[in-house]
Amino acid sequence: MSETSIRAAVYLRISLDRNMDGLAIDRQREDCLRIAQDRGWQVVEEYADQSKSATDKSKVRPAYNKMVADYDAGRFAAIICWDLDRLTRQPRQLEDWIDVAQENGLLLVTANGEADLTTDSGRLFARVKAAVARSEVERKSARQSRSQVQRAEQGRAPKGVRPLGYATSGDVVEHEAVAVHEIFRLFAIGDGPSIASIARGLSGQEGQDVPSSLPHLPKHSRTLVIERNARREAEGLEPRPVPNDGPWVSSTLLGILRNPRYAGYSVYTDRLDRKENKRRTWHAQILRDGDGEPVGGQWTPIVTEDMWWRVQERLNAPERITNKTGSTARKHLGAGLYLCGVCEKPVRTHGQRYRCEGHVMRSRKQVDDWVLSIIRARLGRPDLRDVISAVDEPRVQAITAQIDTHRAKIKRAQHDYDAEIIEGRDLKRVRDQANPAIDALEAERRSLTASADLGGVLDMPDPVAAFDGAPLMIQRRVIDFLATVHLYSHPRGKKTFDPHTVSVVPKHS
Structure with missing residues (x-):
């Protein structure tokens, strides 16, 4: 095959493009096309993954996967990328490219020079580079994980996208918090409205089964884009398109109802702990101290612990898990x-x-x-x-305290079950003892609250x-x-x- 007849593909990738303006991808493209021009290669296809990580093997890179399929189909014989770690950060994935290079003579060129995967020295260079890149990622991940654990142990608000009702600092956003509290209050009622009905109420819809006490809020995803645009404009950047408002969906409401942060619990999930995640449930996100007690957050809870746990019990009801519609109404x-x-x-x-x-x-x-x-x-x-x-307030408070005690027994047993300390039958025995008592106390509380x-x-x-x-x-x-x-x-x-x-x-x- 002559040098000038080589058909090449250009692969471009950036892990996180915060501004999503494509400038980093453009810089990679210019360097890669210059390489193709200098070598006289014909670029037959360009593949670009913007804001796509190559570290996590569970993350899908659509353009990368298409490139692999096109190479298998014989569309090109060479790959040009800005650096080897743009192509992959996974040693196992690199070995796949080494195998095809040895079998088919794949040419791989980067802005740092050619990585000849058909020779032992070229393969050594690529493997060392991939191992170094992987090591850097693991060290960075360990630093970030330790920082996140420390934040959670101190009860500080997690970093990332703010949940409905809270600012990124952990401060309460009052008008949103009112909606969140009402969502929990309505669903905590034993015979309350379904998640779908609550979603319709939050969307401003009307109907016989739609609660009228819910405020109408724009979709949270739209609100977040508007807030990001305000920050961009303050920095002199162009705003991004704002999605149209639309109805709230049940999955979003479910995520809110499942979030322990609203009850003031500090949360952390170790995504690399396979043993813990094998049977990870919604409440496994709650960080616990050495005595197994939940760590409280430094932010103001929007709902009580009792209300949050009542919501979890309704969400876990067998009729909800087994029915076809997902409705508990x-x-x-x-x-x-x-x-x-x-x-x-x-x-x-x-x-x-x-x-x-x-x-x-x-x-x-x-x-x-x-x-x-x-x-x-x-x-x-x-x-x-x-x-x-008239409501007997002292008795209502005493009933609530007794209910909390029974729920605490269930929570401790659930935690022990998740940690594989007790068996499922032990958890069932605790529930079978506590739940009838809770039902009786709640019935008395309902009668007192008129x-x-x-x-x-x-x-x-x-x-x-x-x-x-x-x-x-x-x-x-x-x-x-x-x-x-x-x-x-x-x-x-x-x-x-x-x-x-x-x-x-x-x-x-």
Whole structure:
């Protein structure tokens, strides 16, 4: 093959282009094209990866992958790059190029000179250079990791993109924090709206299932670009295009609800610790001290620890994990609310029926119609306001403290399980003991907090009409506040509905 007939590819890469102006790529391109011109080579293709790392093997470099495929297809016989570490920083990846060079005679030229991978001295030069580059990366990574660990241990705000509600300094952004708190408050309610409904409310949409208490916020990604542009303009740089605003998506809301920082926990994840990450969960990000206790951050929490953990439990509910839509919002009036008259467990929906396996199977429509008639009658009584008693604050505080104690037991067991100190059955035993106690305490707390979260139904001039026009979740809360419903088996052979088989016991006289 003559020198002038060699078909070459130019590969350009920069790990991080903060300004995304392409100037660094342009400088590499000028040097590489000059090499091709001096050698008389024909450049048949240019491949450029902008802001793409070559260190992390899990990171995808689209242009690099295309170049590999094109070389395998025989499109070129030489590669020109500004430096060897632009091509790769992974010794294993370099060995792939060495193999093809030995088999096919690949020519590799950099601005620092030719790396002849077909000779032993050329391969030695390339391997040493790759090893040195890798060593520099590892030392830099170790310094950065130690710095990040130190920041987390001191409870300082992590560096990087700021989360909704916080500035990069860790200070609270008040109007965003209001939205974050409301997102958590709504989802922490046992029968609260779904993530999708909250996302629609945050987007300014309306609907029967959309909470009206949420402020309308532009998408956080748009806000971040606007803030970066303000900094660029202050530095005399051209602003970048601002993406159009659009609806919030459930995945973004899920990331907010899962973030321990909002409860004031200091967080750190060692991405190189394969043992820890093998079974890493959302709460494994919480940094812990030598006694296994969470490290508190120096920033102001937006939600309480109790609220954050209640949200995690709802997110971890089996029905959410196994259902097809990902929604935890109830879709039927009595599911999980009505109780089995035999075992006292909440009934579930089964087609057009409510069921407690082995005990009760009842028509949903018949039961709901009867329960609604009783609730409407109670709402229509003139003494309705008498059922709203004053809140017993000392008892509510005592209940909250007891709930926190039970949740702390679960958290410690979960941490021990993640650290492989205890088995799954031990974690299950702790949960099975603590969760019923938490449920009972929360039921008592709900009864003491009177008409909270009832959508204002009891305060309306016409509570019955307000109840009928309320979303399903509010109707369920009103029923739960006013009465306890038990279902019993219907007499065999009797076709008409028997009211005695559905017990609706008032909670307030």
